[in-house]
Amino acid sequence: MKITTDHYSPNEPCYGMYDGPRNxxxxxxxxxxxxxxxxxxxxxxxATDLGPEEDYERIQPMMIPSPNGxxxxxxxxxxxxxxxxxxYWANRVDEMLAESTLVEDHLRQFEQQRALIHNRSQFGPGxxxxxxxxxxRAAREIMRQ
Numbered sequence: 001m002k003i004t005t006d007h008y009s010p011n012e013p014c015y016g017m018y019d020g021p022r023n024x025x026x027x028x029x030x031x032x033x034x035x036x037x038x039x040x041x042x043x044x045x046x047a048t049d050l051g052p053e054e055d056y057e058r059i060q061p062m063m064i065p066s067p068n069g070x071x072x073x074x075x076x077x078x079x080x081x082x083x084x085x086x087x088y089w090a091n092r093v094d095e096m097l098a099e100s101t102l103v104e105d106h107l108r109q110f111e112q113q114r115a116l117i118h119n120r121s122q123f124g125p126g127x128x129x130x131x132x133x134x135x136x137r138a139a140r141e142i143m144r145q
């Protein structure tokens with residue numbers, strides 16, 4: 001059971017913040033900013049719906065712990081706002097994917113290894129044969145060399 005609150009003060013101690021996507025029943029996937037503050041003797045959540053998740057697709061979700069309440073709600077809101085305006089990590093991922101051939105290289109290597117281990121031979125177009133009596137262990141040793 002989650003305890004919620006309907007108000008907060010920007011200067012009160014905050015015990016953590018979540019800024020990211022969340023599935024809300026009858027509304028779908030939304031971008032939520034949730035603060036955790038003390039109400040009575042327990043921690044309660046104050047959540048704000050910032051809009052559809054698609055509006056924030058290039059933003060990294062963020063969870064900031066503040067176990068002893070050393071940060072205020074306003075400080076954590078400032079961190080979250082800065083994170084929503086910053087596309088550094090999304091741009092970095094795009095750059096790395098554009099220059100990477102890791103996936104293609106791995107798939108090609110995997111196909112070559114499978115063909116060698118299963119002793120497949122290719123004799124011209126349309127002529128593939130499975131050889132029998134050749135141990136897979138020997139094929140693996142050849143492949144390692």
